[in-house]
Amino acid sequence: MNTKTIMNISVLTFLLVVASSKCSAMGRAERVSKERAKVLGMEIRAKASGTNAVLLELEFKTEGALKLFSPENNSRVELTIKDGEKLLLGDAALREKRSSSGSVVVSFWSNRAYLDKIVLIVFVSGQLPGGAYELRMSDFLEPEKSR
Numbered sequence: 347m348n349t350k351t352i353m354n355i356s357v358l359t360f361l362l363v364v365a366s367s368k369c370s371a372m373g374r375a376e377r378v379s380k381e382r383a384k385v386l387g388m389e390i391r392a393k394a395s396g397t398n399a400v401l402l403e404l405e406f407k408t409e410g411a412l413k414l415f416s417p418e419n420n421s422r423v424e425l426t427i428k429d430g431e432k433l434l435l436g437d438a439a440l441r442e443k444r445s446s447s448g449s450v451v452v453s454f455w456s457n458r459a460y461l462d463k464i465v466l467i468v469f470v471s472g473q474l475p476g477g478a479y480e481l482r483m484s485d486f487l488e489p490e491k492s493r
Contacts, residue, residue, distance in 0.1 A: 375467055375478035380486060386411055386479065388468075390486040395455070402483065403453040404466055405445065412470060415450060417442070419471040423452045426465040434463065461487050 378386065388406040395401055404423065408415045415421040423442060427435035440452040456464060464483040471477065 375480040377480045377482070378485075383481065383486070388412075388479075388481065390481065390483070392487050398457050398459070399455055400458050400461070401453060401455055402464070402487075403451060404468075404481065405449050405451045406468070407447075407449050412468070414472045414477075415468070415470045420469075421471045422469050423450075424467045424469065425454060426467060427460070427463050428465055429463055440466075 376382075378388065383390070386406065387410060388404065391403040391405070393401040393403070406412055406415075423440045424436070425438040425440055426433065440454060443451045443453075445451050452466070462484040466481045466483070468479040468481070469477060470479075
């Protein structure tokens with residue numbers, strides 16, 4: 347084989363590995379209930395702003411099941427928008443901040459009318475099996491109570 351063929355095979359192999367690992371993680375994401383979120387040390391907060399907007403925050407400590415969460419090993423929190431199971435927007439990585447206590451905090455603004463469509467997925471790279479936790483805002487918040 348020539349160098350170009352080897353290079354093409356190498357790039358294709360890399361892309362297949364990356365794509366399949368992300369897809370398999372999403373396929374095995376654990377849907378997190380309010381009770382499970384407490385066990386994992388995850389907290390969802392909603393702060394009203396004006397008549398239609400709400401600031402949503404997810405905070406969690408990097409301990410227990412989330413101890414391997416770190417940007418160095420490609421762990422992340424992604425925002426996804428779904429209509430039922432139909433994907434409308436995916437793979438929007440949220441910028442994380444560290445609180446003074448060392449917890450990870452991500453936040454974003456939303457219109458209250460879309461709370462039932464918002465899903466956060468916490469990917470913890472290096473954790474098997476799964477390593478992905480799905481938090482649907484509709485399981486945690488009610489649009490009329492986020493005022």
